[in-house]
Amino acid sequence: MPSISTAGSGSDVIVVGGGLIGCAIALRLAQRKVPVRVFDRGEPGAEASSAAAGMIAPQGETVEPDGFFTLCAASRDLYPRFVKEVEELAGQTVDFHRDGALLVALDEAEAKDLERIYCGQTRAGLPVEKLSGEEVRRRLPQISPQVLGGIFLAGDHWLNNELLVTALRQACRKLGVIFHTQNEVAGFETNGGRVESIEIISGSRSAPIRYSASHFVLAAGAWSSDIAASLNLPLPVQPCRGQMVEFDGAAGFPHIVRAGHFYCVPRAGGRLVAGSTMEYAGYDKAVTAGGVLSILERARRLAPGVTELRFRRAWAGLRPDTPDHLPILGYGPWGNLAFATGHFRNGILLAPVTAQIVTDLILQGKTSHPLKTYSPLRFQSLQPAQETG
Ligand SMILES: Cc1cc2nc3c(=O)[nH]c(=O)nc-3n(C[C@H](O)[C@H](O)[C@H](O)COP(=O)(O)OP(=O)(O)OC[C@H]3O[C@@H](n4cnc5c(N)ncnc54)[C@H](O)[C@@H]3O)c2cc1C
Incomplete structure (x- = not known):
């Protein structure tokens, strides 16, 4: 076994995962003067948070508004302020539109x-x-x-989520958030009822390194369950692949347009993104011929003139899905480890309210949002995860 060294024990909160969820939490904590470190195994924001369509659209699929709709609508209502703060701090626009x-x-x-x-x-x-x-x-x-x-x-809105993740990272940096990029977190070390440190495997070293903090947040999107395995906690988050296509020359699409689960979302400069697919194909982010074909067919069904548009690019991302398709928010058995994952198809929409909830839990020990439905403990009847070596 490689030896374990300890570093950086002065940080107060460690966020595991630098997607939109992790970075939004880091921003809110940093605004309250809490020292924050974000660990990401790649580049922050480069996974599902960049791949998304950018809809802030709680009403689009709601038949009977329920508790989850209330959470989504609360986050939608936080968006204008969230965007304004990020744009001001970063000095960049995120192309936020409130046009339905x-x-x-x-x-x-x-x-x-x-x-x-x-x-x-x-x-x-x-x-x-x-x-x-x-x-x-x-x-x-x-x-x-x-x-x-x-x-x-x-009441449904949209923004350019790629611009948002870039601006958010910049805003976090301005407030002193430290990013540890290309740092893969292997798991958590616990002692009694508390988490003491994370163990990372740095690309440039062979020995794992531990970082300790007073609080931790697990926000690693579709990869969260592997990290939770170190806690022997069943956290059934699985990747759900979504493919997207982008066109050029689509000026005149004034807002989001949807038919069933298919949608088109405008982007500045006459671009249009269309999607998506829902595929359970493990961690494979391949763009497939079948995926692109299904998007093109549904785009043509919605607006036949789409066939005249210039094809710009296609990509795929992994939504963090859970068995009940609801996010995992709040504390589990460890009083200093908050969970903020499993946002499935709604992580862009839910980022501001998730950041508010986690910040309130860490700083005040409570939140005004009812969290029982989203408890990380709701999967305990499932088999415990295998302990990692
Ligand atoms: C095609 C598509 C369209 C979508 N459209 C919308 C939409 O219109 N509106 C909406 O609200 N939502 C949408 N979503 C869902 C949304 O993108 C996700 O719910 C959201 O991005 C999840 O954010 P996250 O920060 O949890 O995950 P991610 O953005 O995936 O970030 C997780 C981060 O954790 C890091 N990580 C993973 N493992 C480790 C490790 N071991 N150590 C350190 N870091 C690690 C990753 O590198 C990554 O940066 C869409 C998703 C897809 C794929």
């Missing part, structure tokens, strides 16, 4: 789904506007002539 989402029905099944969303959200008092096929065509001339109708959700 148009959901359209291209067949009877989609029309029924939209009717359910419309009825459920109207009953809940949410802003939702019903549109005939003709009204949809007037608003969006690019739409397929097959369109039967639509609903417009003024």
